[in-house]
Amino acid sequence: MIRIMAAMLAFATLTACASPPPSTGDEVQRLASEILSLGPDVDPEEANRASRIAYSYTAQLVQEYEITDPPLIHNAKVNKGLRPRGLCWHWAEDIERRLKQENFQTLELHRAIANADNPFRIDHSTAIISRRGETLYDGVVLDPWRYGGVLFWSPLVEDTKYEWVPRDAVLQQRRVEQYGELLPYVSE
Template sequence: MKKIVASVLGLVMALTVAGCTGQPKSQHGNIDALAAEIRMLGPEIDPEEAYRAAHIAVTYSKQLAQEYEITDSPIIHNAKVNTGLRERGLCNHFAEDLTKRMRQEGFRTLSIHWATSPPTPFRIIHHSAVVSGRGGTIYDGILLDPWRYGGDLFWSKPEADKRYDWRPRMEVREELLNGRKARAAN
Protein backbone atom coordinates (compact mmCIF):
# COMPACT_ATOMS: atom_id res chain seq x y z
CA MET A 1 0.00 0.00 0.00
CA LYS A 2 2.88 2.36 0.81
CA LYS A 3 4.31 1.78 -2.69
CA ILE A 4 1.01 2.71 -4.33
CA VAL A 5 0.66 5.87 -2.24
CA ALA A 6 4.28 6.80 -2.97
CA SER A 7 3.78 6.20 -6.70
CA VAL A 8 0.60 8.29 -6.81
CA LEU A 9 2.26 11.05 -4.79
CA GLY A 10 5.27 10.96 -7.12
CA LEU A 11 3.02 11.27 -10.17
CA VAL A 12 1.13 14.20 -8.63
CA MET A 13 4.40 15.98 -7.84
CA ALA A 14 5.72 15.30 -11.33
CA LEU A 15 2.52 16.68 -12.88
CA THR A 16 2.89 19.81 -10.80
CA VAL A 17 6.52 20.31 -11.86
CA ALA A 18 5.77 19.46 -15.50
CA GLY A 19 3.16 22.19 -15.67
CA CYS A 20 5.90 24.73 -14.95
CA THR A 21 8.07 23.87 -17.93
CA GLY A 22 7.56 25.22 -21.39
CA GLN A 23 8.98 24.19 -24.70
CA PRO A 24 10.91 26.82 -26.61
CA LYS A 25 9.64 27.37 -30.14
CA SER A 26 13.07 27.69 -31.76
CA GLN A 27 15.64 25.03 -32.65
CA HIS A 28 13.22 22.10 -32.66
CA GLY A 29 12.71 19.83 -35.61
CA ASN A 30 14.59 21.96 -38.11
CA ILE A 31 16.91 19.59 -39.93
CA ASP A 32 18.41 22.26 -42.18
CA ALA A 33 19.30 24.53 -39.24
CA LEU A 34 20.92 21.66 -37.34
CA ALA A 35 22.83 20.56 -40.45
CA ALA A 36 24.15 24.12 -40.82
CA GLU A 37 25.29 24.10 -37.17
CA ILE A 38 27.07 20.77 -37.68
CA ARG A 39 28.79 22.07 -40.84
CA MET A 40 30.05 25.06 -38.84
CA LEU A 41 31.98 22.71 -36.53
CA GLY A 42 34.84 22.95 -39.00
CA PRO A 43 35.88 23.11 -42.65
CA GLU A 44 36.62 19.38 -42.70
CA ILE A 45 32.96 18.48 -42.09
CA ASP A 46 31.36 16.80 -45.11
CA PRO A 47 28.10 18.71 -45.82
CA GLU A 48 26.33 15.47 -46.79
CA GLU A 49 27.36 13.87 -43.49
CA ALA A 50 26.23 16.96 -41.59
CA TYR A 51 22.80 16.78 -43.24
CA ARG A 52 22.54 13.02 -42.69
CA ALA A 53 23.49 13.40 -39.00
CA ALA A 54 20.93 16.18 -38.55
CA HIS A 55 18.22 14.21 -40.33
CA ILE A 56 18.86 11.12 -38.20
CA ALA A 57 19.02 13.14 -34.97
CA VAL A 58 15.68 14.87 -35.62
CA THR A 59 13.72 12.00 -37.16
CA TYR A 60 15.09 9.19 -34.98
CA SER A 61 14.33 11.23 -31.84
CA LYS A 62 10.69 11.41 -32.94
CA GLN A 63 10.71 7.69 -33.80
CA LEU A 64 12.07 6.83 -30.34
CA ALA A 65 9.34 8.91 -28.69
CA GLN A 66 6.75 6.84 -30.57
CA GLU A 67 8.48 3.56 -29.71
CA TYR A 68 8.69 4.58 -26.05
CA GLU A 69 4.99 5.56 -26.15
CA ILE A 70 5.63 9.06 -24.85
CA THR A 71 2.35 10.90 -24.38
CA ASP A 72 3.31 13.21 -21.50
CA SER A 73 6.15 15.49 -20.46
CA PRO A 74 9.51 13.79 -19.88
CA ILE A 75 9.15 14.03 -16.09
CA ILE A 76 5.76 12.28 -16.19
CA HIS A 77 7.10 9.66 -18.58
CA ASN A 78 10.05 9.05 -16.24
CA ALA A 79 7.55 8.37 -13.45
CA LYS A 80 5.76 5.89 -15.72
CA VAL A 81 9.02 4.08 -16.48
CA ASN A 82 10.04 4.07 -12.82
CA THR A 83 6.67 2.62 -11.76
CA GLY A 84 6.65 0.00 -14.52
CA LEU A 85 3.92 1.55 -16.69
CA ARG A 86 6.40 2.05 -19.56
CA GLU A 87 9.48 0.04 -20.41
CA ARG A 88 11.77 2.73 -21.85
CA GLY A 89 12.05 6.46 -22.35
CA LEU A 90 14.42 7.77 -19.68
CA CYS A 91 17.13 10.16 -20.84
CA ASN A 92 19.74 7.40 -20.77
CA HIS A 93 17.55 5.29 -23.10
CA PHE A 94 17.35 8.18 -25.58
CA ALA A 95 21.11 8.78 -25.29
CA GLU A 96 21.94 5.09 -25.72
CA ASP A 97 19.64 4.56 -28.69
CA LEU A 98 20.48 7.81 -30.52
CA THR A 99 24.23 7.35 -29.97
CA LYS A 100 24.07 3.75 -31.21
CA ARG A 101 21.99 4.71 -34.28
CA MET A 102 24.28 7.57 -35.26
CA ARG A 103 27.42 5.48 -34.82
CA GLN A 104 25.98 2.92 -37.24
CA GLU A 105 26.43 5.50 -40.00
CA GLY A 106 30.23 5.21 -39.88
CA PHE A 107 30.71 8.95 -40.37
CA ARG A 108 34.16 9.85 -41.75
CA THR A 109 34.17 13.51 -40.67
CA LEU A 110 32.04 13.32 -37.51
CA SER A 111 32.37 11.70 -34.09
CA ILE A 112 29.48 10.78 -31.80
CA HIS A 113 29.85 11.05 -28.02
CA TRP A 114 27.79 10.33 -24.91
CA ALA A 115 27.63 13.30 -22.53
CA THR A 116 26.41 13.29 -18.94
CA SER A 117 25.44 16.07 -16.58
CA PRO A 118 26.01 14.96 -12.98
CA PRO A 119 23.24 15.20 -10.41
CA THR A 120 22.90 18.37 -8.35
CA PRO A 121 20.68 19.14 -5.37
CA PHE A 122 18.03 20.41 -7.83
CA ARG A 123 18.50 18.13 -10.85
CA ILE A 124 18.87 14.42 -11.43
CA ILE A 125 21.63 13.03 -13.64
CA HIS A 126 21.02 13.62 -17.35
CA HIS A 127 22.42 11.92 -20.45
CA SER A 128 22.55 12.98 -24.08
CA ALA A 129 24.41 12.53 -27.36
CA VAL A 130 26.90 14.99 -28.84
CA VAL A 131 28.11 15.26 -32.45
CA SER A 132 31.55 16.78 -33.09
CA GLY A 133 34.07 16.91 -35.88
CA ARG A 134 36.16 13.73 -36.21
CA GLY A 135 38.50 13.47 -33.22
CA GLY A 136 36.73 16.24 -31.31
CA THR A 137 35.34 16.10 -27.80
CA ILE A 138 31.92 16.90 -26.36
CA TYR A 139 33.19 20.43 -25.76
CA ASP A 140 33.81 20.86 -29.51
CA GLY A 141 30.42 19.56 -30.57
CA ILE A 142 26.68 20.06 -30.54
CA LEU A 143 24.53 18.52 -27.84
CA LEU A 144 21.59 16.47 -29.16
CA ASP A 145 18.96 16.09 -26.42
CA PRO A 146 15.85 14.16 -27.55
CA TRP A 147 14.57 13.54 -23.99
CA ARG A 148 14.14 17.16 -22.88
CA TYR A 149 11.03 17.75 -25.00
CA GLY A 150 9.79 14.18 -25.35
CA GLY A 151 11.26 13.41 -28.77
CA ASP A 152 11.28 16.95 -30.15
CA LEU A 153 15.05 17.40 -30.47
CA PHE A 154 16.77 20.17 -28.52
CA TRP A 155 20.31 21.07 -29.57
CA SER A 156 22.94 23.57 -28.55
CA LYS A 157 26.62 23.86 -27.77
CA PRO A 158 27.11 21.99 -24.48
CA GLU A 159 28.50 25.07 -22.70
CA ALA A 160 25.55 27.18 -23.92
CA ASP A 161 23.05 24.88 -22.20
CA LYS A 162 22.48 26.66 -18.90
CA ARG A 163 20.33 23.86 -17.47
CA TYR A 164 23.07 21.26 -17.32
CA ASP A 165 26.81 20.87 -16.72
CA TRP A 166 27.70 18.58 -19.65
CA ARG A 167 30.83 16.48 -19.34
CA PRO A 168 32.17 13.24 -20.84
CA ARG A 169 30.13 10.28 -19.59
CA MET A 170 33.07 8.28 -18.25
CA GLU A 171 34.42 11.28 -16.32
CA VAL A 172 31.09 11.71 -14.51
CA ARG A 173 30.76 7.95 -13.98
CA GLU A 174 34.20 7.77 -12.35
CA GLU A 175 33.41 10.77 -10.15
CA LEU A 176 30.14 9.20 -8.97
CA LEU A 177 31.78 5.82 -8.30
CA ASN A 178 34.58 7.47 -6.30
CA GLY A 179 31.99 9.42 -4.30
CA ARG A 180 30.13 6.21 -3.44
CA LYS A 181 33.36 4.51 -2.41
CA ALA A 182 34.28 7.46 -0.18
CA ARG A 183 30.83 7.44 1.49
CA ALA A 184 31.01 3.67 2.00
CA ALA A 185 34.42 3.99 3.65
CA ASN A 186 33.10 6.49 6.23
Protein backbone atom coordinates in the same frame (compact mmCIF):
# COMPACT_ATOMS: atom_id res chain seq x y z
CA MET B 1 12.67 22.85 5.66
CA ILE B 2 9.87 20.74 4.16
CA ARG B 3 8.33 23.85 2.56
CA ILE B 4 11.65 24.79 1.02
CA MET B 5 12.12 21.29 -0.39
CA ALA B 6 8.54 21.28 -1.73
CA ALA B 7 9.05 24.66 -3.38
CA MET B 8 12.31 23.51 -4.96
CA LEU B 9 10.67 20.33 -6.24
CA ALA B 10 7.77 22.32 -7.71
CA PHE B 11 10.18 24.72 -9.40
CA ALA B 12 12.28 21.87 -10.80
CA THR B 13 9.15 20.15 -12.11
CA LEU B 14 7.84 23.27 -13.80
CA THR B 15 11.14 24.18 -15.44
CA ALA B 16 11.86 20.61 -16.56
CA CYS B 17 8.43 20.29 -18.15
CA ALA B 18 8.56 23.61 -20.00
CA SER B 19 7.08 23.69 -23.45
CA PRO B 20 9.42 23.21 -26.38
CA PRO B 21 10.76 26.21 -28.24
CA PRO B 22 8.65 27.22 -31.23
CA SER B 23 9.63 25.68 -34.54
CA THR B 24 10.78 28.09 -37.21
CA GLY B 25 11.91 27.05 -40.65
CA ASP B 26 13.46 23.80 -41.67
CA GLU B 27 14.79 22.34 -38.41
CA VAL B 28 16.64 19.49 -40.09
CA GLN B 29 18.52 21.88 -42.38
CA ARG B 30 19.32 24.24 -39.49
CA LEU B 31 20.83 21.37 -37.49
CA ALA B 32 22.78 20.18 -40.54
CA SER B 33 24.17 23.71 -40.98
CA GLU B 34 25.17 23.82 -37.31
CA ILE B 35 26.95 20.47 -37.58
CA LEU B 36 28.65 21.60 -40.79
CA SER B 37 29.86 24.77 -39.03
CA LEU B 38 31.85 22.63 -36.57
CA GLY B 39 34.79 22.81 -38.96
CA PRO B 40 35.91 22.95 -42.57
CA ASP B 41 36.69 19.25 -42.65
CA VAL B 42 33.15 18.15 -41.76
CA ASP B 43 31.65 16.30 -44.72
CA PRO B 44 28.41 18.08 -45.80
CA GLU B 45 26.78 14.74 -46.64
CA GLU B 46 27.58 13.42 -43.16
CA ALA B 47 26.21 16.59 -41.53
CA ASN B 48 22.99 16.26 -43.52
CA ARG B 49 22.69 12.55 -42.77
CA ALA B 50 23.33 13.05 -39.04
CA SER B 51 20.70 15.77 -38.89
CA ARG B 52 18.08 13.74 -40.77
CA ILE B 53 18.70 10.71 -38.56
CA ALA B 54 18.61 12.75 -35.34
CA TYR B 55 15.14 14.06 -36.24
CA SER B 56 13.68 10.89 -37.78
CA TYR B 57 15.03 8.62 -35.04
CA THR B 58 13.69 10.94 -32.35
CA ALA B 59 10.24 10.62 -33.98
CA GLN B 60 10.62 6.83 -34.08
CA LEU B 61 11.59 6.71 -30.39
CA VAL B 62 8.58 8.84 -29.45
CA GLN B 63 6.43 6.01 -30.80
CA GLU B 64 8.52 3.22 -29.28
CA TYR B 65 8.70 4.89 -25.87
CA GLU B 66 4.96 5.71 -25.99
CA ILE B 67 5.56 9.38 -25.14
CA THR B 68 2.33 11.13 -24.21
CA ASP B 69 3.46 13.27 -21.26
CA PRO B 70 6.10 15.81 -20.28
CA PRO B 71 9.50 14.31 -19.40
CA LEU B 72 9.21 14.02 -15.61
CA ILE B 73 5.75 12.47 -15.77
CA HIS B 74 6.96 10.02 -18.41
CA ASN B 75 9.96 9.23 -16.18
CA ALA B 76 7.59 8.33 -13.35
CA LYS B 77 5.67 6.03 -15.70
CA VAL B 78 8.89 4.32 -16.83
CA ASN B 79 10.00 3.89 -13.21
CA LYS B 80 6.63 2.34 -12.34
CA GLY B 81 6.81 -0.02 -15.31
CA LEU B 82 3.98 1.69 -17.21
CA ARG B 83 6.18 2.69 -20.16
CA PRO B 84 9.02 0.71 -21.74
CA ARG B 85 11.73 3.38 -21.95
CA GLY B 86 12.16 7.14 -22.15
CA LEU B 87 14.43 8.22 -19.32
CA CYS B 88 17.00 10.76 -20.50
CA TRP B 89 19.78 8.18 -20.56
CA HIS B 90 17.60 5.92 -22.77
CA TRP B 91 17.25 8.75 -25.31
CA ALA B 92 21.00 9.51 -25.16
CA GLU B 93 21.99 5.84 -25.44
CA ASP B 94 19.63 5.11 -28.31
CA ILE B 95 20.44 8.27 -30.33
CA GLU B 96 24.18 7.69 -29.83
CA ARG B 97 23.89 4.02 -30.84
CA ARG B 98 21.87 4.87 -33.97
CA LEU B 99 24.22 7.62 -35.11
CA LYS B 100 27.29 5.44 -34.49
CA GLN B 101 25.87 2.91 -36.95
CA GLU B 102 26.62 5.43 -39.69
CA ASN B 103 30.40 5.09 -39.17
CA PHE B 104 30.95 8.80 -39.76
CA GLN B 105 34.47 9.68 -40.86
CA THR B 106 34.34 13.40 -40.02
CA LEU B 107 32.00 13.35 -37.00
CA GLU B 108 32.23 11.84 -33.53
CA LEU B 109 29.66 11.04 -30.83
CA HIS B 110 30.03 11.74 -27.12
CA ARG B 111 27.93 11.27 -24.02
CA ALA B 112 27.57 13.78 -21.19
CA ILE B 113 25.80 14.06 -17.85
CA ALA B 114 24.66 17.18 -16.01
CA ASN B 115 23.65 17.63 -12.37
CA ALA B 116 25.58 14.57 -11.17
CA ASP B 117 26.98 16.61 -8.29
CA ASN B 118 23.73 18.43 -7.43
CA PRO B 119 21.64 16.69 -4.74
CA PHE B 120 18.61 18.89 -5.54
CA ARG B 121 18.34 17.99 -9.24
CA ILE B 122 18.17 14.68 -11.06
CA ASP B 123 21.02 13.67 -13.35
CA HIS B 124 20.44 14.44 -16.99
CA SER B 125 22.14 12.58 -19.85
CA THR B 126 22.56 13.55 -23.46
CA ALA B 127 24.40 12.74 -26.67
CA ILE B 128 26.69 15.26 -28.32
CA ILE B 129 28.01 15.31 -31.87
CA SER B 130 31.32 16.97 -32.71
CA ARG B 131 33.88 17.15 -35.45
CA ARG B 132 36.14 14.08 -35.37
CA GLY B 133 38.99 14.60 -32.91
CA GLU B 134 37.26 17.37 -30.98
CA THR B 135 35.87 17.14 -27.45
CA LEU B 136 32.24 17.22 -26.48
CA TYR B 137 32.77 20.86 -25.43
CA ASP B 138 33.21 21.72 -29.13
CA GLY B 139 30.07 19.85 -30.17
CA VAL B 140 26.32 20.13 -30.53
CA VAL B 141 23.99 18.80 -27.83
CA LEU B 142 21.29 16.42 -29.15
CA ASP B 143 18.64 16.21 -26.42
CA PRO B 144 15.24 14.71 -27.31
CA TRP B 145 14.29 14.16 -23.63
CA ARG B 146 14.25 17.83 -22.58
CA TYR B 147 10.99 18.63 -24.38
CA GLY B 148 9.40 15.18 -24.30
CA GLY B 149 10.33 13.89 -27.72
CA VAL B 150 10.95 17.19 -29.50
CA LEU B 151 14.63 17.31 -30.44
CA PHE B 152 16.46 20.14 -28.69
CA TRP B 153 19.87 20.92 -30.10
CA SER B 154 22.39 23.63 -29.43
CA PRO B 155 26.13 24.16 -29.47
CA LEU B 156 27.21 22.96 -26.04
CA VAL B 157 28.69 26.35 -25.14
CA GLU B 158 25.29 27.97 -25.72
CA ASP B 159 23.32 25.40 -23.68
CA THR B 160 23.22 27.35 -20.44
CA LYS B 161 20.49 25.23 -18.86
CA TYR B 162 22.93 22.43 -18.07
CA GLU B 163 26.58 22.15 -17.15
CA TRP B 164 27.66 19.11 -19.15
CA VAL B 165 30.45 16.82 -17.94
CA PRO B 166 31.85 13.86 -19.90
CA ARG B 167 29.89 10.74 -18.96
CA ASP B 168 33.05 8.72 -18.38
CA ALA B 169 34.30 11.28 -15.82
CA VAL B 170 31.00 11.14 -13.90
CA LEU B 171 30.94 7.34 -13.92
CA GLN B 172 34.58 7.16 -12.81
CA GLN B 173 33.86 9.52 -9.91
CA ARG B 174 30.92 7.35 -8.88
CA ARG B 175 33.09 4.22 -8.97
CA VAL B 176 35.65 5.92 -6.73
CA GLU B 177 32.94 7.01 -4.29
CA GLN B 178 31.33 3.57 -4.22
CA TYR B 179 34.70 1.86 -3.77
CA GLY B 180 35.39 4.09 -0.78
CA GLU B 181 32.05 3.06 0.73
CA LEU B 182 32.98 -0.60 0.34
CA LEU B 183 36.34 -0.41 2.09
CA PRO B 184 36.36 -1.98 5.53
CA TYR B 185 36.64 0.30 8.54
CA VAL B 186 40.15 0.28 9.95
CA SER B 187 40.68 1.85 13.35
CA GLU B 188 43.97 3.47 14.19
